[in-house]
Each structure stands twice: as C-alpha cells, then as structure tokens.
Amino acid sequence: DELSTLTSLQSKSLLSILQELQETFEEELTFNLDTQQVQLIEHHSHQTNYYFHQLYNQSTILKILRFFLLQGNQSFNEFTQKEYISIATGYRVRQKCGLLLRSVGLDLVKNQVVGPEYRIRFLIALLQFHFGIEIYDLNDGSMDWVTHMIVQSNSQLSHELLEITPDEYVHFSILVALTWKRREFPLEFPESKEFEKLKNLFMYPILMEHCQTYLEPHANMTFTQEELDYIFLVYCSANSSFSKDKWNQEKKTHTIQLILQHTRGKHLLSK
Incomplete structure (x- = not known):
C-alpha cells in the first residue's frame, strides 16, 4: 500500500513493472515480493545511474534522437525496421523530436539535427551523461x-x-x-x-x-x-x-x- 501511494499506481500495475524490471536486470537484481514489502537484492555493486541508463537505452524516442544525431547512411525506414519500431510510431516520434529540437534552438532537416554546432554538442553531452545514450565512444583515451x-x-x-x-x-x-x-x-x-x-x-x-x-x-x-x-x-x-x-x-x-x-x-x- 505504501509503494502504491508513493507511485500513485495500483498494485497490479506495480507488480507488472517489477516483473519487467526483474527481467531487465535478472543477472544484477532480485526483487522478492510478499504481501507486506518488496525486497531488493543487488548482486553487483553499481551506481544508481547505471540502472537508469539501462532503462533509458530502451527508450524509443532516445534511440531515434541518437539516429538523427549520428548522420549515418542508413535511411529512417531502415532504422525503424531494424529496431522493430512501427512506421506510425517512428513518424510520430520524429515529430516529437522536431518539437524538442526546436525548443533548444535546433531543428530537424532531412532526418539530421541541424543548428549551431555548440548547441548540438551540448545536446550530445546531455544524452551521454544524463541518459547513458552513447553517441561517441570516449573510452579511446x-x-x-x-x-x-x-x-x-x-x-x-x-x-x-x-x-x-x-x-x-x-x-x-x-x-x-x-x-x-x-x-x-x-x-x-x-x-x-x-x-x-x-x-x-x-x-x-x-x-x-x-x-x-x-x-x-x-x-x-x-x-x-x-x-x-x-x-x-x-x-x-x-x-x-x-x-x-x-x-x-x-x-x-x-x-x-x-x-x-x-x-x-x-x-x-x-x-
């Protein structure tokens, strides 16, 4: 009841979410459930951001935004098919990405992020640092x-x-x-x-x-x-x-x- 109150979710929805989290982090976390409490057991020591980043990497909008930033040779349709994103969802998310980009002084033209370079870099850093979305490999030194x-x-x-x-x-x-x-x-x-x-x-x-x-x-x-x-x-x-x-x-x-x-x-x- 306390967890339902904190999250404003019904018990059935909470159970479904916890089961999804268990599947996502099956080798790292164990959720023990009973009628009174939820016990979380961590099998490997990670910073909290690690778990958030794993979840963010499943986000459709962040995947598509990353695609627009990388400016590769792959077409948008090819990308959505590879990621098992429906055409309708892909184009709906593209519209949302355009709105987001315009709100920070950038734009989306021919499926590429355009605008002042320093703004693009700040967006890339935001995605890599706060969301764990790797745009560039920085482990090269x-x-x-x-x-x-x-x-x-x-x-x-x-x-x-x-x-x-x-x-x-x-x-x-x-x-x-x-x-x-x-x-x-x-x-x-x-x-x-x-x-x-x-x-x-x-x-x-x-x-x-x-x-x-x-x-x-x-x-x-x-x-x-x-x-x-x-x-x-x-x-x-x-x-x-x-x-x-x-x-x-x-x-x-x-x-x-x-x-x-x-x-x-x-x-x-x-x-």
Whole structure:
C-alpha cells in the first residue's frame, strides 16, 4: 500500500513493472515480493545511474534522437525496421523530436539535427551523461586526457577522488572531448560582448594554458580560437573541479561584480 501511494499506481500495475524490471536486470537484481514489502537484492555493486541508463537505452524516442544525431547512411525506414519500431510510431516520434529540437534552438532537416554546432554538442553531452545514450565512444583515451587535465589543475584533487565524484567531471569531460570528436563540424558563435567580458576572469588564461599543455598533445591538434572559446563556454556552463583550489574570497567577489556589471546575470537577482 505504501509503494502504491508513493507511485500513485495500483498494485497490479506495480507488480507488472517489477516483473519487467526483474527481467531487465535478472543477472544484477532480485526483487522478492510478499504481501507486506518488496525486497531488493543487488548482486553487483553499481551506481544508481547505471540502472537508469539501462532503462533509458530502451527508450524509443532516445534511440531515434541518437539516429538523427549520428548522420549515418542508413535511411529512417531502415532504422525503424531494424529496431522493430512501427512506421506510425517512428513518424510520430520524429515529430516529437522536431518539437524538442526546436525548443533548444535546433531543428530537424532531412532526418539530421541541424543548428549551431555548440548547441548540438551540448545536446550530445546531455544524452551521454544524463541518459547513458552513447553517441561517441570516449573510452579511446579522450575522457582520461580531460580528467588528467582536471587533476593537474587542482592540487587538492587526485584521480581516485575524482572517480568517486562523477558529477565533478563527467559532463564537463564529455563536452570538452567533443572538441576533437566533432572537429569536422565548424564552430560558430553569435557575437556576444558579455562572453568577451567573461574572458577577463582570472580563470580564462589558466584554462587556456592547461588546454594547450595537456589536451593539444594528446589530441594531436592545435586548437583554434573558436575551439578555445568553446572550451571556455563549457567551463562556464558545466560543473567541474577544474582549478577549484584557486578560488578565494577576493576572486569570488571580483567574479560576482563582473557578472553583475557586464552580463544579464543581474536580472536574476530579486528586486
């Protein structure tokens, strides 16, 4: 009864869902059911996100969105047939994907995601980090290069500590790794005086130096100014432990003043 109340589902529906979960995770989880309680036994230790990601990977809309991002040679009809998605469902989901993309400044043209490259990269990182939908294989050293840079930037950090705090590096690292994974797609940014002002932050030259020292040699490339701007945008947007030990009260105060004086951040403050 308590579980039904928490989920707003009837007992019959709950039982059906638990049975589906048992089938999905049969080698990793066991659900023991009786009239009083549900007991969950975990056979392998995983972070909670692992189980959510397994479920997200079964999502039809996320599978189709991934297809639109990969820009392969396979036709949409071939893809839906391979995934056992009906034609009606496929085209209905495609319409939903189009609405979603337009809501974040992108669009769907000829079954391909189009729009500003930096927005596409942020969408890809969202899918990989939050939903576990792999668009690019980043286990080729890409994630290691970025995490090494983060550790080198912060004297209070170690690889071991970083590994147990994924929110402090994974999203940031995926976004940075897309610098070389998607280099074939040109970066263009709208003109922004606010963004240029943010480059006066003390962290900007530190980030640029670390990118050139630790990332360029591994990626075997010299970053363009647009690519460096993109990485700085990532730093400003995504949580990370990069050089967190460098922040003191004076630098925090200066940053707040810069944001309030030169960006629209002041409008976020209540009057």
